[in-house]
Amino acid sequence: MTKNRPLQVPDLRNKICECIDKGNYFHSKHALDRQKLRKIDLEDALYVLKNGKHEEAKTLFDEEFQSWKYAIRGATLDGDDIRIIIAFDDFGMLLITVMHVFNKRKL
Numbered sequence: 001m002t003k004n005r006p007l008q009v010p011d012l013r014n015k016i017c018e019c020i021d022k023g024n025y026f027h028s029k030h031a032l033d034r035q036k037l038r039k040i041d042l043e044d045a046l047y048v049l050k051n052g053k054h055e056e057a058k059t060l061f062d063e064e065f066q067s068w069k070y071a072i073r074g075a076t077l078d079g080d081d082i083r084i085i086i087a088f089d090d091f092g093m094l095l096i097t098v099m100h101v102f103n104k105r106k107l
Contacts, residue, residue, distance in 0.1 A: 053074060
């Protein structure tokens with residue numbers, strides 16, 4: 001029997017900002033490792049989450065965890081182009097990974 005997919009978050013920006021403002025965000029070990037390796041600090045990641053754009057083409061449904069993974073892309077305060085993959089659960093927002101984006105596609 002196939003489970004019905006949950007709906008995507010209807011107002012993604014507000015949900016992200018609400019989780020950040022309330023401190024209801026968490027890092028996966030993978031995200032912490034990648035932030036350190038890629039020299040992307042938490043301040044930059046949170047800035048992009050609040051001010052970046054939802055990359056709908058990179059957003060996907062994770063069958064294993066039965067949740068949506070959202071891709072948010074934007075420029076840090078220093079102008080670095082980064083993408084952050086997040087998901088939501090009953091506790092808040094999970095940062096799954098962060099990465100630099102090196103292509104020159106417009107946001």
